[in-house]
Amino acid sequence: MIRYKTLLIIVLLSVVGLAAAQDYQDYQRRGRGRSSRIADPRDVGSRNGVPIWENDLSFTHDVFTFVRIEYDTYRGRYGWTTDYPDADLNLSWRLQQLTSIKTDPNGRHMRLTNPQLFEYPFIYIVEPGGLHFSEDEVVALRSYLLRGGFLMVDDFWGEAEWANFEYEIKRVFPDRPIEEIPLEHEIFNLVYKLEEKPLIPSVNTYWSGGWTERSDAREAHYRTIKDDNGRLMMVICHNTDLGDGWEREGVDQGYFVQYSERWAYPLGINIVTYALTH
Helix, strand or coil, X not given: CCCCCHHHHHCCCCCCCHHHHCCHHHHHHCCCCCCCCCCCCCCHHHCCCCCCCCCCHHHCCCCECCEEECCEECCCCCHHHCCXXXXXXXXXXXXXXXXXXXXXXXXXXXXXXXXXXXXXXXXXXXXXXXXXXXXXXXXXXXXXXXXXXXXEEECECHHHHHHHHHHHHHHHCCCCCCEECCCCCHHHCCCCCCCCCCCCCCHHHHHCCCCCCCCCCCCCEEXXXXXXXXXXXXXXXXXXXXXXXXXCCCCCHHHHHHHHHHHHHHHHHHHHHHHHHC
């Protein structure tokens, strides 16, 4: 099993309103644009206003750590570094603020073949529309998920990008179906009750007056592959961008209210909570 996962099952969530946690001065201070460099979140200057906090040293290895997966891609663009490190830091900070889950203030990024992968119950893959797994990565991801790990996939759009990801994840689990997660599932209701499956555009799409990033991406899909006990081993967020809702929370107040506060953080908190308790 993934190390320390069972310790977090007893976590009691003490969620408060997201609006109460959003201080306007903090909102202004953290307005920024996307950086193309790979930042080190331990460097205060790379955190864009996200504070560094300290946890009880006796629980150093028993905190939630946001782990982003590095991968190879057929395409240039941003690949695995999209929204990094702001999305990771902001979600970790909001979890620390809004729940009793203690979080690592820095997060990590690593390859699927890193032996330390099995120390963490949650991993995140962004923009998998051009992703390609090596054979070793296929084996590692299958083992990780079957041993209790959880994968969140986010921010890819349209049928061509779906076809690429579907091909790659079918290499991991060729005999397991990909299923749509119904709105009634606890992952949409565990901490926050969502009344719909949100389609979250990037802030740039929002600024342009649009609501989707592709003409063939007019409906958000949240899909999964289950283990033998019916546990969701992953949530595949297609035609939506939770990561931008986290990363860009301080860029535009309207975007924050409409997408970050209303959808991206509540669903992100639900997904992390599910990953830690199942």
